[in-house]
Amino acid sequence: MAGDFSMIGSVILGLLLAGYLGQQYLPPPKPRVIGLDLGTTFCSVGAFQPGTGDVEVIPDEKGRKSIPSVVSFTDTGIYSGHEGQELQDINPQNTIYDAKRFIGKVFDQKTLDQESARYPFKVTFNNGSAEFLVSTNSTFTVTPEFIGSRLLLKMRKMAEKHLGVPIEKAVISVPAEFDERQRNYTIRAANQAGLEILRVINEPTAAAMAYGLHKVDVFNVLVVDLGGGTLDVSLLNKQGGMFLTRAMAGNNKLGGQDFSQRLFQYASERVRQQYGAPPTLKEDVHRLRQAVEAAKLRLTVEPSVSLKVPLCLQTTGDEGPQEEQVTFQEELTRELFEDLNADLFQKILAPIETVLVEGRLDKAEIDEIVLVGGSTRIPRIRQIISQYFGKEPNTSVDPDLAVVTGVALQAGIMGGSWPLQVSAIEIPNRSLRKTNFS
Numbered sequence: 009m010a011g012d013f014s015m016i017g018s019v020i021l022g023l024l025l026a027g028y029l030g031q032q033y034l035p036p037p038k039p040r041v042i043g044l045d046l047g048t049t050f051c052s053v054g055a056f057q058p059g060t061g062d063v064e065v066i067p068d069e070k071g072r073k074s075i076p077s078v079v080s081f082t083d084t085g086i087y088s089g090h091e092g093q094e095l096q097d098i099n100p101q102n103t104i105y106d107a108k109r110f111i112g113k114v115f116d117q118k119t120l121d122q123e124s125a126r127y128p129f130k131v132t133f134n135n136g137s138a139e140f141l142v143s144t145n146s147t148f149t150v151t152p153e154f155i156g157s158r159l160l161l162k163m164r165k166m167a168e169k170h171l172g173v174p175i176e177k178a179v180i181s182v183p184a185e186f187d188e189r190q191r192n193y194t195i196r197a198a199n200q201a202g203l204e205i206l207r208v209i210n211e212p213t214a215a216a217m218a219y220g221l222h223k224v225d226v227f228n229v230l231v232v233d234l235g236g237g238t239l240d241v242s243l244l245n246k247q248g249g250m251f252l253t254r255a256m257a258g259n260n261k262l263g264g265q266d267f268s269q270r271l272f273q274y275a276s277e278r279v280r281q282q283y284g285a286p287p288t289l290k291e292d293v294h295r296l297r298q299a300v301e302a303a304k305l306r307l308t309v310e311p312s313v314s315l316k317v318p319l320c321l322q323t324t325g326d327e328g329p330q331e332e333q334v335t336f337q338e339e340l341t342r343e344l345f346e347d348l349n350a351d352l353f354q355k356i357l358a359p360i361e362t363v364l365v366e367g368r369l370d371k372a373e374i375d376e377i378v379l380v381g382g383s384t385r386i387p388r389i390r391q392i393i394s395q396y397f398g399k400e401p402n403t404s405v406d407p408d409l410a411v412v413t414g415v416a417l418q419a420g421i422m423g424g425s426w427p428l429q430v431s432a433i434e435i436p437n438r439s440l441r442k443t444n445f446s
Contacts, residue, residue: 038173041206041423042066043416044163044180045214046156046194048108049236049265050074050382051089052412053163055171056420063218063416065409066163066170074408078105079158081142081150088162097294100128102142106237107155109260110138112186112193156197164201178203179419181411184210184242184253185442206422212242213251213434214414215380218405222249226375230363232393232401233411234356235381237263240442241359243367251434255366256442257359262352264304264383270348271340272300275315279336285321292319296336303340308385312341346388353388355445357396362443377401382408 039055043063052074054065065073068089075089078096080103087095096103106127114136115123123138124131130141132149139149167175182194195205212231216222221229229244240258244251275296280286287296299317306313315338323332346353364371377397383389384407394400405413 038171039420039423039425040173040175041177041179041419041425042164042167042175043412043414043419044160044178044198044203045211045412045415046108046160046180046182046197047074047077047235047411048106048238049077049263050408051077051159051163052409053167054409054412054416054419055167056416056423056425058420058425063413063420065412065416066167068166069169074412075159075162076105077108077159078103079107079155080104081144083144086158088158097297098290102129102144104129104140104142104150104155107140107152109237111152111156111197112190113138114189153193153197153200156194157200160198160201160203164203176202176204177206177423179207179209179415179422180205181209181211181214181415183240184212185240185256185440207418209415209418210242210251210253210434211240211380211411212244212253212378214412214418215378215405215410216244216246216251217414217417218410219376219378219402221246221376221378222251228367228369228374229376229378230360230374231378231380232356232360232384233380234383234389235263236265236383237261239263239356239359241363243363243369245367253434253440255363256440257362257366257445258442259355259359259445261446262355263381266352267345267349267383267386268297268301268304270352271304271345272297274344274348275300275336275338275340278338279319279321282336283321283323283332283334285323285332287319288322289320292321295319304345307340307342307345308387310342312339314338315340342387349388353386353392356389356392358445359443360393360396362445366443371397378410379403379407380410 037058043054045052052065054063056063067073068075076093078092080087080092080095080099082099092103115138117133120133120138132139132141139151141149164175178198180198182191191208198205215231216229226246229246231242233240238260239262242253243255245254276286287293296317299315303313303315317336319334319336321332321334323330374397379401
């Protein structure tokens with residue numbers, strides 16, 4: 009009997025030693041499950057690296073770690089991400105964005121008309137669902153989940169090229185307020201892209217995981233998610249590794265696009281004042297919009313930036329209408345940007361106050377404030393939030409990549425990757441409703 013135990017002990021010791029040596033000297037296995045953040049304005053894909061325990065946000069061929077949630081249809085093909093965005097100003101009626109706002113949602117005709125009025129492309133009503141009308145070589149409709157599938161397919165191909173292995177499984181994030189139908193339609197979009205979804209995780213929970221809050225002793229977590237097109241505020245209650253969403257509020261018509269638009273309108277008016285005509289050609293509008301967007305990003309880290317944009321203006325001279333080649337130059341300051349958007353920035357506090365009231369908490373009871381979304385980089389926005397709470401929000405994670413980082417962690421857990429992570433468990437709260445401002 010003693011000999012049997014000795015043999016068993018030797019076998020176990022041998023297996024442990026083999027495992028240790030394998031970890032030290034053999035290359036770790038490739039990730040087989042990816043994490044997907046299908047955002048309203050930008051998307052990202054990440055993978056948990058077995059062995060190191062690091063999350064890698066996978067870049068595209070130009071090293072960019074997110075792609076615009078834009079799909080453009082032309083006579084020659086379908087273009088997703090950055091390629092689709094490049095066509096947005098010259099092919100506006102066939103370039104679809106913000107599809108996430110429509111996926112799986114049930115509309116009546118009047119509500120859909122109101123929701124779609126601000127888009128240059130045509131949104132049609134089909135038995136309670138929204139579809140997008142496209143006219144290229146022929147006229148046809150596409151569903152929001154088809155748009156999502158094209159973006160997910162692009163990210164799947166990015167992951168396969170980067171990792172060097174076929175990818176068939178994923179974890180995906182959705183807004184906390186998504187109902188069962190919206191979640192199922194998001195899964196359907198992934199299925200159309202050839203992906204099996206192992207788990208759907210709420211975006212605020214994913215962000216909290218990215219900040220490591222599933223492993224530390226915090227109780228009340230406020231997640232402020234301000235992206236390109238929407239503001240979402242969630243109050244999470246955490247006990248152990250379990251998250252409960254206590255309250256949600258937001259503004260689905262407030263985001264970085266609105267801040268950029270204010271700056272674009274200012275720049276367009278300055279062009280008119282200097283040259284007597286605003287930019288009207290699609291190419292000029294596109295060029296000026298891109299320059300303004302780049303300036304907005306730089307103003308988050310610099311006090312001022314110089315705008316220099318070549319334009320072809322339609323002016324009126326002695327001989328009638330004519331084209332004039334000009335170079336528009338303007339100095340933009342952070343102070344100007346903040347003044348142009350002062351009223352919009354203040355709107356951020358309304359949903360924060362609402363979730364505190366609905367969660368029956370005082371702002372002093374918030375243990376951690378988590379910032380998510382690229383627009384939370386704006387210094388004035390961070391200042392408004394910190395002044396309201398009397399303490400600094402947590403900025404230790406790239407806000408653009410917080411959600412995809414948390415989803416990739418969950419993907420590693422679902423894939424059984426080593427080293428094992430502590431999983432976050434979401435407690436479903438089906439009766440919760442999101443309060444929306446506009």
